[in-house]
Amino acid sequence: MSESTIAFIGGGNMAHSLVGGLIAGGRSPQHLWVADPFVDQLDTHRHRHGINVTQENTEAAAHADVIVMAVKPQILREAAAQIASIVQERQPLVLSIAAGLREPDISRWLGGNVPVVRAMPNTPSLLRCGATALYANPSVSAAQKTLAEEIMAAVGMALWVDEEAHMDAVTATSGSGPAYFFLVMEAMENAARSLDLPPELARRLVLQTALGAARMANEGDDDPATLREKVTSPGGTTAAALEVLREQGLEECFRKALTAARDRSQTLSDEFGRD
Ligand SMILES: NC(=O)c1ccc[n+]([C@@H]2O[C@H](COP(=O)([O-])OP(=O)(O)OC[C@H]3O[C@@H](n4cnc5c(N)ncnc54)[C@H](OP(=O)(O)O)[C@@H]3O)[C@@H](O)[C@H]2O)c1
Structure with missing residues (x-):
């Protein structure tokens, strides 16, 4: 340097x-x-x-x-x-x-x-x-x-x-992105507690799972879609969960969320830039 x-x-x-x-x-x-x-x-x-x-x-x-x-x-x-x-x-x-x-x-x-x-x-x-x-x-x-x-x-x-x-x-993707992952962690933790896992155990399992998944996606050769397919056996537990997430419109939800963030970013930039 x-x-x-x-x-x-x-x-x-x-x-x-x-x-x-x-x-x-x-x-x-x-x-x-x-x-x-x-x-x-x-x-x-x-x-x-x-x-x-x-x-x-x-x-x-x-x-x-x-x-x-x-x-x-x-x-x-x-x-x-x-x-x-x-x-x-x-x-x-x-x-x-x-x-x-x-x-x-x-x-x-x-x-x-x-x-x-x-x-x-x-x-x-x-x-x-x-x-x-x-x-x-x-x-x-x-x-x-x-x-x-x-x-x-x-x-x-x-x-x-x-x-x-x-x-x-x-801004909509990486700028606001950490909050989306925090929300997913929060939602998974609450769901695990609703299945009667002790709170501390639920939190630690969720946080380490998020870290492990992020490392696998970053450090391996497979893209996230391939990684997901590899851990989803037909008729298995992961497949059951992913089917619910799809039915509930997760992908459409993220499309709308990022579009809202992008639009808000444009509006804020217009406001900040005014003389
Ligand atoms: N933190 C993040 O994760 C993050 C992420 C993306 C982008 N950014 C951007 O990075 C920039 C800095 O963020 P930050 O989190 O470091 O903010 P920050 O901790 O509030 O730092 C800004 C510093 O500038 C000082 N300051 C205020 N008026 C000044 C002046 N006239 N001349 C020189 N210094 C002055 C502030 O003092 P006082 O606190 O006493 O006012 C403060 O120490 C922001 O524009 C933010 O949008 C931050």
Whole structure:
């Protein structure tokens, strides 16, 4: 990894996870900056990671080859305005991880014609097991794309999309996705308890089964449909359960759920992007 200087605007949960992942991956703390208005947050970064900290967004931005916008979406416009003149002068890569904010809006708030990568990570990034989709505008160079991918790969898997319009479907799939799996775990746990399993046993069996199934799907050669077929003997217990799930419209339910999330993502992005 090249030793570009990376500055985080916003030192919250995602910044902690990204900084931790970058340092674990070999990046030297001297090349990392975090700006946050809150001294306690900065002290935690300094003590935990030994990186450069400042209360001034402009000071961090002035050192950076890459500026990671890691503030809440509703704060981003204000933070962008603070650093816009530095960005115009130095032309660093700007990597936004703010959910729902579109690249043209971010670029405009930074004064226009800026290399911007928009990333959509998900919550497991906090455990460095995230799934992130990235979109680069045409001003981003190949080297900057590599750097953006390296940064997000520090907290999990990072994949590119060619069209920003796909980000709403990404939000519906991996962004909101952890909650769908949590709901399935919750529903299975409740169902197991209704079959008289002790609560602790029900929970532990469900959580380990979810982990095991996810590992089999990720680490083996078979796709999920093949894995499902392999564990479903005709006339057996799994077949009995899957038949009920199909009859009850599980697949249609997920289609409708992801469509609702995609549509909501579009609406929120329209609202966030208004001047
Ligand atoms: N956490 C996730 O799993 C996740 C997943 C996908 C996307 N994201 C995106 O990642 C971004 C960061 O999320 P997060 O969970 O890390 O949020 P967070 O923990 O709230 O971190 C944001 C940090 O920015 C600080 N801040 C507020 N105003 C600022 C300003 N003007 N300049 C600089 N820093 C400022 C906040 O301080 P205060 O807290 O005191 O206000 C906080 O320390 C968000 O846009 C979110 O949409 C997060």
